[in-house]
Amino acid sequence: MAEQERERLKTGPLWWQAGVVYQIYPRSFQDSNGDGVGDLPGIISRLPYLADLGVDAIWISPIYPSPMADFGYDVADYTAIHPLFGTLEDFDRLVQEAHGLGLRIILDFVPNHSSQEHPWFKASRSGRDDPKRDWYIWRNPAADGGPPNNWLSEFGGSAWEYDAASGQYYYHAFLKEQPDLNWRNPDVVEAMHDVLRFWLDRGVDGFRIDALWHVIKDAEFRDNPPNPDFREGMNPHSALTQLYTGDRPEVMDVITGFRVLADSCEGDRVLIGEAYLPLHRIAAYYGEGGRGVHLPFNFTLLAAPWTAADLAPLIAAYEAAIPEGGWPNWVLSNHDRPRVVGRLGPDQARVAAMLLLTLRGTPTLYYGDEIGMTQVPIPKERVQDPFEKNVPGLGLGRDGARTPMQWDDGPFAGFSTVEPWLPLAEDFTEVNVKREQGEAASMLTLTRALLALRRAHPALSVGLWSPVAAVGDLVAYLRQGEGETMLVALNLGGDPLSATLPEAVGGGRLLLSTFCDRAGERVGDTIDLRPNEGIVVQLAP
Structure with missing residues (x-):
């Protein structure tokens, strides 16, 4: 792997390898028209901020027409924009202005399911003889008249919904308002490829592919086996091992179709696949011979215990699992999981x-992690998330990670001129972009500095990685590339620590501390870290 990486660096990395992706949840980024919900013109108005921050690409969660049963992940039209967010003209302007600032646009693509309000499903539901009946997954009842098998919805209850008019059940991996498409039907494949072409032709630089591991289901519709690790308090969906409802071998055929289409376009388009799977299965989604997604999302940091004893082997195991030609990726927070400040x-x-x-x-x-936004407690009367409504009391709701971006300390945090769709964090007058821009050691200042370091020192973005230490609360590793070697040392604990580096590492000049001080300090063969401190050191040649 090391030799291959050296060869790749001779020709230069692709933009999505060297770059940083910034996820925007559009309902919560910037409201431009005073309805309490973010929109495309709002995103456009904040593009200079994102360019100045130092990110390279923007991933936008769904903005398609939708009844909003799952806030856009129930798509009623794959080739249009929901009026709540703007128009196709707004989208085209977003792409043009983003590209003008050197920013790429990654669009959320939802292939596993549509809305029940999509014309395809309305036709499919209209009768067993309709030409689009087989575009979705329909089954006869079991012998007792109940669901065809024991498959469960991710959002609680059976994954089968009975349709009295036709006397059959349809399958939905998520809400009943989100019927699953039948990807074994070639007409579905072609229609969805047309969707991708529509957006690629409008200049989209790539797609984040939602629920990719769900797309193909077992052809024999066998019952899922019980999960021996299921415990009280877990999501009820976890009571079964999803052997027959996810990560089926045939999913690679679907992915290959996406990849061939993306690779046929001019320029380097990227495919990012969502798959909540163990490391060895995540790695499989790279495919063989460059036929998988470019970046199968690596979510291991979202749930990993925050200790050196856990993180160091996790990083090493992920590096070892990536196949030849694959490129790693990392995630700390997203729209489905609690924010990192809330966790740590x-x-x-x-x-x-x-x-x-x-x-x-x-x-x-x-979005918002760059200023240290935290997980927001949502009062019961303001809960929006259907997951929380369907499975209450287990802390599974996602609203707390989706609250409005905190731009300033004015009314409604500069996000809107009216009460937003979700409540603001109580600390927004302290944690906001305007305030942190003027603070020498703010979270925003640190994030900007880290992003600037990545751009100034390719060793930190595309260089080789190798472990140095994982002792007590210390995690340390090297990044090497283009004649430079960088040492990153992280204190994961609340006590100061001192560690002697291996002789081969040597000393160097400290470039950045998480406290935004100590720049230029000389570091010898011993590193001293304050509580909760991380440092980046440029080692002597």
């Missing part, structure tokens, strides 16, 4: 930011 606290969130932005691979930065 504000002090370790700074250390986590340094980890995210100095590991080998493409990082995804979730």
Whole structure:
């Protein structure tokens, strides 16, 4: 792998290998028209901020027409824009202005399911003889009249919904308002490829592919086996092992179709696949011979215990699992999981930011994490998330990670002129872009500095990775490339630590601390870290 990486660096990395992806949840980024919901003109108005921040690409969660049963992940028209967010003209302007600032646009693509309001499903539901009946997954009832098998919905209850008019059940991996498409039907494949072509022709630079591991289901519709690791308090969906409803071998045929289409376009388009799977299965989604997705999302940091004893072997195992020609990626937060500040606290969130932005691979930065936005408690009467409504009381709701971006300390945090669709964090007058732009050691200042370091030192973005130490609360590793060697040392604990480096590492000049001080300090064969501190050191040649 090391030799291959050296060869690749001779020709230069692709934009999505060296770059940083910034995820925008459009309902919550910037409201431009005073309805309390973010929109495309709002995103356009904030493009200069994103360019100045130093990210390279924007991934936008769904903006298609939708009844909003799952806030856009129930798509009613794959080739249009929901009026709530704007128009196709707004989207075209977004692409043009983003490209003008050197920013790429990655669009969310939802192939597993549509809305029940999509014309395809309306036709499919209209009768067993309709030409689009087989575009979705319909089955006769079981012998007792109940669901065809024991498959469960991710959002609670059976994954089968009975249709009295036709006397059959249709399958939905998520909400009943989100019927699954039948990807074994070639007409579905062609129609969805046409969707991709529509957006690629409009200048989209890539797609984040939603629920990719769900797309193909077992052809024999066999019952899923019980999950021996299921415990009370877990998502009820986890009571079964999803052997026959996800990660089926045939999914690679679907992915190959996407990849061939993307590779046929001018320019380097990227495919990012969502798959909540173990490391060895995530690695399989790279495919053989470059026929998989470019970046199968690596979500291991979302749930990993925050200790050196856990993180160091996790990083090494992921590096070892990536097949030849594959490129790593890392995620700390997203629209489906609690924010990193809520999980680790504000002090370790700074250390986590340094980890995210100095590991080998493409990082995804979730909107608001650059200023330290936290998980927001949502009052029961303001809960929006259907997941929380369907499976209450287990803390599975996602609203707390989707609250409005905190731009300033004015009314509604500069996000809107009216009460937003979700409540603001109580700390928005302290944690916001305007305030942190003027603070020498703010989270925003640290994030900008880390992103600037990545651009100035390719060793940190595309260089080789190798471990140095994982002792007590210390995680340390090297990044090497283009004649430079960087040492990253992270204190994952609340006590100071001192560690002697291996003789081969040597000393150097400290470039950045998570406290945004100590720049230029000389480091010898011993490193001293304050509580909750991370450092980047440029080692002497």
